[in-house]
Every structure is written in structure tokens, then in C-alpha cells.
Amino acid sequence: MSDFIGETTDLLRRTPDLLRVLLGGIGEAWTDTTDVPADGWRPKDVVGHLITGELTDWVERTRRILEHGTSMPFDRFDRLAHENRDSDASLDELVERFATLREENLTRVAGLVNEDDLDRRGLHPSLGEVTLRELLATWAVHDLDHVSQIFAGMAGSHDAEVGPWKAYLGILLRREDPAAVAG
Amino acid sequence: MSDFIGETTDLLRRTPDLLRVLLGGIGEAWTDTTDVPADGWRPKDVVGHLITGELTDWVERTRRILEHGTSMPFDRFDRLAHENRDSDASLDELVERFATLREENLTRVAGLVNEDDLDRRGLHPSLGEVTLRELLATWAVHDLDHVSQIFAGMAGSHDAEVGPWKAYLGILLRREDPAAVAG
Numbered sequence: 001m002s003d004f005i006g007e008t009t010d011l012l013r014r015t016p017d018l019l020r021v022l023l024g025g026i027g028e029a030w031t032d033t034t035d036v037p038a039d040g041w042r043p044k045d046v047v048g049h050l051i052t053g054e055l056t057d058w059v060e061r062t063r064r065i066l067e068h069g070t071s072m073p074f075d076r077f078d079r080l081a082h083e084n085r086d087s088d089a090s091l092d093e094l095v096e097r098f099a100t101l102r103e104e105n106l107t108r109v110a111g112l113v114n115e116d117d118l119d120r121r122g123l124h125p126s127l128g129e130v131t132l133r134e135l136l137a138t139w140a141v142h143d144l145d146h147v148s149q150i151f152a153g154m155a156g157s158h159d160a161e162v163g164p165w166k167a168y169l170g171i172l173l174r175r176e177d178p179a180a181v182a183g
Numbered sequence: 184m185s186d187f188i189g190e191t192t193d194l195l196r197r198t199p200d201l202l203r204v205l206l207g208g209i210g211e212a213w214t215d216t217t218d219v220p221a222d223g224w225r226p227k228d229v230v231g232h233l234i235t236g237e238l239t240d241w242v243e244r245t246r247r248i249l250e251h252g253t254s255m256p257f258d259r260f261d262r263l264a265h266e267n268r269d270s271d272a273s274l275d276e277l278v279e280r281f282a283t284l285r286e287e288n289l290t291r292v293a294g295l296v297n298e299d300d301l302d303r304r305g306l307h308p309s310l311g312e313v314t315l316r317e318l319l320a321t322w323a324v325h326d327l328d329h330v331s332q333i334f335a336g337m338a339g340s341h342d343a344e345v346g347p348w349k350a351y352l353g354i355l356l357r358r359e360d361p362a363a364v365a366g
Contacts, residue, residue, distance in 0.1 A: 004344075007212050011337075014204055021200045029190050127347040137344035138352070144338040145354040148331050154194075155327040161187075161320035164310040169321070171328040179362040 004118060004133060009106055011140040016099035018147065019047065022154075023091055031091060033157035035149040036175050043150045047094040048082025050146055054101035056081070058139045059108050065122035065132050066112060073123040109136075187301060187316060192289055194323040199282035201330065202230065205337075206274055214274060216340035218332040219358050226333045230277040231265025233329055237284035239264070241322045242291050248305035248315050249295060256306040292319075 034040025118133040173180035217223025301316040356363035
């Protein structure tokens with residue numbers, strides 16, 4: 001296993017436990033607020049979106065690159081697939097579902113990808129040619145991006161409680177003005 | 184213990200394990216980049232800043248409110264105290280130091296604060312009058328704010344590796360332009 005694959009899957013392997021520590025059994029007072037006030041996502045939406053990635057994106061696109069190269073573009077990613085699929089599940093159930101899928105997918109990728117494959121190319125329907133290395137790095141950074149979104153929603157749930165300290169808390173200021181700078 | 188105290192300390196109690204899961208034994212490829220390109224903080228700086236909060240801020244200010252009310256303002260918080268103090272420590276050592284301090288401080292606060300105390304007031308040197316409830320809520324949201332900063336640095340460490348997908352990854356775009364919107 002190359003350094004790149006080992007390093008990337010090391011991050012990917014941490015995300016399920018991270019979500020368990022952050023969200024397991026936590027009260028709705030922390031999880032019932034969206035990351036941004038308008039059209040935002042609650043933590044439950046974010047975990048649902050991560051589940052969609054495990055179901056339809058990362059490993060499927062890895063296979064597409066290995067089997068078809070740039071001759072067959074990736075399927076488009078449905079960013080809202082979780083909305084109907086997960087409406088009856090609890091947040092804890094979704095975190096466990098994600099953890100199971102992630103573990104299965106890391107096993108699959110370990111069996112599919114070698115260091116020599118990382119420069120192989122696929123065709124993204126909007127972005128054009130991409131490499132397998134870029135796909136795997138994006139999988140990991142996508143985790144970081146969306147877990148940050150969970151943090152923003154959790155912070156937002158206590159926007160009113162911090163009183164005047166809000167002026168120092170960039171995570172709250174940026175929910176309303178992305179360019180805000182904490183004092 | 185009131186719902187507010189229980190709910191707030193529930194979040195505060197999770198942060199050490201969160202940092203262990205995220206950072207424990209991880210390679211420098213993920214941790215040697217700052218959250219923003221200019222004058223940013225590496226994960227090690229962020230954990231150092233959280234340690235400073237445990238050493239000099241949250242519990243000290245709680246005591247100040249309970250002992251002096253608004254008659255004696257809080258001491259100012261040294262946002263850069265970690266720079267010299269922690270330069271020889273490893274990231275893993277800092278996470279464990281933080282975990283020990285946090286556990287001690289949660290025990291202290293449990294012995295100091297009752298629900299009836301939450302509306303008691305203190306004097307912030309810049310913000311003016313604040314309540315103990317606001318101080319405790321800020322302690323928790325401050326954790327979320329700074330752990331998000333760690334995520335931004337970790338994502339930034341792989342900025343080049345994601346290739347054209349950067350256009351979709353807000354966590355990378357915002358490092359360079361806070362108002363950027365992912366495509």
C-alpha cells in the first residue's frame with residue numbers, strides 16, 4: 001500500500017468514530033439547528049449525505065475509473081437523496097449505518113486499488129478528466145467539509161445562549177455572513 | 184443539575200475523545216498545514232489554545248463571577264500563550280494534556296455551579312456584563328469553533344491533491360476567500 005492510500009484511508013477510517021463521539025446519544029438541543037439559517041442542513045442531513053456518498057459515489061466511481069477509464073463518465077451524485085430515504089431513522093441509527101458502509105467500502109477499495117492505479121483517469125460529468133488519486137483525496141476532504149457543517153449546526157443551536165461573546169465566535173458569525181471576521 | 188448545565192457539559196466532555204479520534208497518531212501529512220494560508224493555526228496551535236482556555240479562562244472566570252460578581256473584571260485571555268509554552272510537545276502529548284485539564288475542570292465546575300447561579304453576572308474587560316450561563320455556553324461553542332479550525336487545516340493539507348474537485352469543496356475555497364460558495 002502506498003503512503004498516499006494509507007494516509008487517505010487513515011483519515012477515512014476515523015470519521016465513523018468521530019461521529020459516534022460527537023453525536024452518540026446527544027440531546028436534540030444540540031442537533032436540531034441547520035448549519036446556515038436558510039436552506040441549511042441539520043447534523044442528520046449531513047450524515048445522510050455521507051451515507052449517499054458511500055452508497056453511490058466513491059467506490060462506484062473508483063470502479064468506473066478502473067473498468068472504463070475516461071470512456072464512460074461518472075453518474076451524477078444526488079445531493080438530496082437522503083431527504084426521503086432517511087426521514088424515519090434516528091441520528092444514532094444513521095451514524096451506525098454510515099459506519100457499516102464506510103467499513104465495507106474501505107475493505108472494497110483495499111481490494112481494488114494499488115499504488116500503480118492512482119494516476120488512472122476517469123471522466124467527471126462536469127469537471128472533466130480526474131485521476132483516481134484526486135477521487136480518493138476528495139473522499140477524505142469531503143468528510144472534513146461535511147463534519148465541519150455538523151459543527152456549524154451544533155454551534156448555531158446555541159447562538160442565543162452565548163450572549164455578547166458571539167462577536168468573538170467566527171463559527172456563529174459566518175453562519176449569517178460568510179465573510180465575517182471574529183473580533 | 185439543570186438541563187442547561189447537563190447539556191453544556193455533555194458537549195464539553197466529548198471534545199477530548201473527539202481530538203483523540205481525529206488526531207491520535209495521525210501522520211504529519213494531515214497536520215502540518217494552517218487553517219488559513221496567512222497567519223493561520225496548525226492543529227497543534229489550536230490544541231494549545233484550548234489548553235490555555237482550560238488553564239486560565241473558563242474555570243477562573245466562573246470563580247470570578249461567583250466570588251466577585253461585576254465588581255472585578257475578568258483577566259484578559261492570552262490568545263498566543265501556547266506559542267512558547269507548547270513548542271516542544273508533540274500533538275499527541277498536547278491532546279492528552281488537554282484531556283486531563285478538561286476532566287479536572289468539569290469536576291471543578293460541577294462542584295462550583297448550580298442551576299440557581301446561571302444568571303449571576305460578571306464583567307468582561309471588553310464585552311461588559313455577561314452571565315455565567317453565557318460563559319458556559321461560550322466554553323462549549325468555543326470548542327466547536329476551534330475544532331472546525333483543525334478540520335480546515337487538515338483539509339488544506341490536501342488542497343493540491345483533490346484537483347478540479349476543489350470547486351465543490353467549500354472548506355478549501357473558504358481558506359482563501361471566506362465568502363466563496365462551492366459550486
